[in-house]
Amino acid sequence: MATEIVIGIDIGGSLTKIGLVSRDGKILDKKIFHTEAHLPYSDFIRRLKKEVDGLTSKLDAKTHILRIGAGASNANPLTGNIENPPNLKWGKTIPLVKSLRKNFKLPVTIANDANAAALGEMVFGTAKGMRNFVTLTLGTGLGSGIIVDGTLLIGEHGAAGEIGHVNVDPNGRMCNCGLQGCLETYASVTGIRRTVFELLANMREDSSMRTYSFEELNGENISDAALEGDIIALRAFEKTGEILGSKMADTVAHLDPEAIILSGGLSKAGDILLKPIKTSMKRYLFNAYRGKIKVLLSKATRSDAVLGPAALAWLEIEKRES
Amino acid sequence: MATEIVIGIDIGGSLTKIGLVSRDGKILDKKIFHTEAHLPYSDFIRRLKKEVDGLTSKLDAKTHILRIGAGASNANPLTGNIENPPNLKWGKTIPLVKSLRKNFKLPVTIANDANAAALGEMVFGTAKGMRNFVTLTLGTGLGSGIIVDGTLLIGEHGAAGEIGHVNVDPNGRMCNCGLQGCLETYASVTGIRRTVFELLANMREDSSMRTYSFEELNGENISDAALEGDIIALRAFEKTGEILGSKMADTVAHLDPEAIILSGGLSKAGDILLKPIKTSMKRYLFNAYRGKIKVLLSKATRSDAVLGPAALAWLEIEKRES
Numbered sequence: 001m002a003t004e005i006v007i008g009i010d011i012g013g014s015l016t017k018i019g020l021v022s023r024d025g026k027i028l029d030k031k032i033f034h035t036e037a038h039l040p041y042s043d044f045i046r047r048l049k050k051e052v053d054g055l056t057s058k059l060d061a062k063t064h065i066l067r068i069g070a071g072a073s074n075a076n077p078l079t080g081n082i083e084n085p086p087n088l089k090w091g092k093t094i095p096l097v098k099s100l101r102k103n104f105k106l107p108v109t110i111a112n113d114a115n116a117a118a119l120g121e122m123v124f125g126t127a128k129g130m131r132n133f134v135t136l137t138l139g140t141g142l143g144s145g146i147i148v149d150g151t152l153l154i155g156e157h158g159a160a161g162e163i164g165h166v167n168v169d170p171n172g173r174m175c176n177c178g179l180q181g182c183l184e185t186y187a188s189v190t191g192i193r194r195t196v197f198e199l200l201a202n203m204r205e206d207s208s209m210r211t212y213s214f215e216e217l218n219g220e221n222i223s224d225a226a227l228e229g230d231i232i233a234l235r236a237f238e239k240t241g242e243i244l245g246s247k248m249a250d251t252v253a254h255l256d257p258e259a260i261i262l263s264g265g266l267s268k269a270g271d272i273l274l275k276p277i278k279t280s281m282k283r284y285l286f287n288a289y290r291g292k293i294k295v296l297l298s299k300a301t302r303s304d305a306v307l308g309p310a311a312l313a314w315l316e317i318e319k320r321e322s
Numbered sequence: 323m324a325t326e327i328v329i330g331i332d333i334g335g336s337l338t339k340i341g342l343v344s345r346d347g348k349i350l351d352k353k354i355f356h357t358e359a360h361l362p363y364s365d366f367i368r369r370l371k372k373e374v375d376g377l378t379s380k381l382d383a384k385t386h387i388l389r390i391g392a393g394a395s396n397a398n399p400l401t402g403n404i405e406n407p408p409n410l411k412w413g414k415t416i417p418l419v420k421s422l423r424k425n426f427k428l429p430v431t432i433a434n435d436a437n438a439a440a441l442g443e444m445v446f447g448t449a450k451g452m453r454n455f456v457t458l459t460l461g462t463g464l465g466s467g468i469i470v471d472g473t474l475l476i477g478e479h480g481a482a483g484e485i486g487h488v489n490v491d492p493n494g495r496m497c498n499c500g501l502q503g504c505l506e507t508y509a510s511v512t513g514i515r516r517t518v519f520e521l522l523a524n525m526r527e528d529s530s531m532r533t534y535s536f537e538e539l540n541g542e543n544i545s546d547a548a549l550e551g552d553i554i555a556l557r558a559f560e561k562t563g564e565i566l567g568s569k570m571a572d573t574v575a576h577l578d579p580e581a582i583i584l585s586g587g588l589s590k591a592g593d594i595l596l597k598p599i600k601t602s603m604k605r606y607l608f609n610a611y612r613g614k615i616k617v618l619l620s621k622a623t624r625s626d627a628v629l630g631p632a633a634l635a636w637l638e639i640e641k642r643e644s
Contacts, residue, residue: 074610083610084609084610131478132477132478133478146576148470148475149473149476151471153470153577154471154578155454155577155578155579156453156454156455156578156579156580156614157578157610157611157614158578159578159610159611160576160577160578161576161578162575162576162578162608162610163575163576165575165608166571166572166575166576167568167571167572167606170568170606177608177609178609179606179608182608246489246492249488249489250488250489250572251576253484253485253487253488254468254482254483254484254485254488254573254576254577255475255477255482255576256476256477256478256479256480256481256482256483256484257477257478258478284489284492284501286484286487286499286501286504287406287499287500288396288405288406288479288481288484289479289481292478292479
């Protein structure tokens with residue numbers, strides 16, 4: 001019997017991940033390489049072609065590749081371009097769909113990487129069976145994807161779901177996007193690092209955090225310290241959860257979702273983060289929603305990054321089949 | 323030729339409005355009466371029946387009533403009930419669909435009044451032809467409706483679109499809902515009255531506002547004073563617009579709409595409100611949206627309140643026809 005697969009591609013600022021993914025979400029083969037976003041876009045496409053061909057050349061004749069799904073920060077499904085990406089130095093408008101179609105002679109669907117991640121959760125992951133939910137990816141930044149009635153919310157200009165850039169404090173932290181006080185400057189791995197440094201400046205307590213430079217500090221060592229009872233690390237998680245929980249209540253007041261699902265580096269801290277989030281969200285939640293909104297941790301791992309783009313491709317295929 | 327109409331009913335805390343509405347949005351006849359929400363629900367239904375019958379008894383035999391559309395604060399389309407309404411003293415769960423079906427022997431569709439208003443704008447009003455937009459009704463409170471891809475966003479539990487209850491300030495004003503610092507305590511007619519009183523307390527300037535009691539103060543006299551250059555009234559509009567604009571930027575970061583449409587008493591102030599809103603929104607807007615999001619004033623008048631519920635009914639009819 002013939003096997004049908006799609007190619008899922010996740011283009012990140014540092015790593016690009018490729019996966020051959022079956023309809024039931026099995027990753028049959030995969031490859032990760034450095035995006036090297038400082039080199040020209042044509043170099044990236046050449047490398048991508050080489051790596052994809054490397055994977056597909058191993059397939060037998062009975063395996064049919066149906067479609068490519070690709071996710072990248074600021075990828076716009078309405079234009080087919082990556083637009084003004086903050087982490088890719090390839091220009092203002094990168095014709096992703098056009099390049100992929102030309103190089104692979106396959107139909108292509110693209111989406112913002114965080115939006116694709118939401119589809120991955122719906123089709124293969126923690127949100128299986130859900131029709132209304134929001135995913136927040138707490139990594140270097142804060143990416144988000146909104147699913148309404150089983151469909152990805154795209155918006156009028158293809159740019160819905162930028163919850164990382166709702167405002168926490170007009171006089172708050174400088175954001176990479178040029179604004180000040182965006183949620184992602186607080187609720188992300190980078191955000192909690194900034195919070196730890198703020199607390200180290202403001203508090204007097206001893207802390208293992210005092211031995212790290214800003215560059216050395218990361219989600220894992222802050223989590224580890226918190227688990228060992230480090231007061232600065234714990235307070236940093238509390239503050240992060242407090243801010244994120246209050247903004248999650250605002251998101252609920254827009255969308256009334258079944259669940260908000262947290263993924264990404266910071267979510268690995270588990271209950272240390274989840275507890276202050278839930279306390280804070282409860283405090284700010286409008287009464288119509290109380291006791292109704294789940295806050296869940298994603299079961300996805302880092303290598304599952306290709307499942308979002310793959311889900312994007314599979315959903316498009318199913319839409320065309322029906 | 324036979325005429326087809328629907329009955330649009332808008333149940334407000336003080337007034338209930340009934341309209342017989344044709345498919346093209348013409349209000350053929352209408353009636354307004356006091357809701358008298360302090361009396362039992364059965365009294366309200368009896369009065370509603372009398373008034374609706376009064377209107378429909380005048381119709382000729384060629385006019386067919388196809389459906390009732392009803393809007394009320396906290397009406398839930400998924401359950402058919404009004405749930406925990408803050409302004410109607412009829413209990414926690416009011417079986418609106420059931421009562422209307424029983425009394426009028428017609429199919430019934432209900433929605434939250436502010437959600438219905440969004441549909442009214444889409445089908446008959448300022449948002450004609452738009453697929454993605456948000457309406458904010460700035461009246462006693464702040465009601466909102468979200469349209470995504472031409473469909474009302476209902477949410478998992480039937481309660482999406484409560485933008486009036488996103489948080490402006492954790493230590494801010496007490497809200498009727500029990501929370502503190504909700505947007506509607508600032509950006510509504512009641513909100514600007516509170517702001518005027520705050521400014522009268524904090525500032526030293528002369529102002530015609532100083533001659534009014536809190537009860538006497540309303541949207542019109544604050545607008546009028548602002549138009550005459552009253553510094554307190556002007557500052558109140560600035561502050562209101564500042565807060566509302568920043569939260570509208572947050573809404574855009576969720577939904578990426580084509581437009582946000584303002585209606586209700588406070589919106590009648592026009593440019594005095596619109597200008598600070600636009601300035602503030604621009605300041606907080608994520609770069610992907612800049613220059614793309616329209617902020618519009620609704621053309622709807624008070625008597626158009628039945629058009630929202632009527633649109634709800636007509637959309638349901640068209641869904642069933644197709």
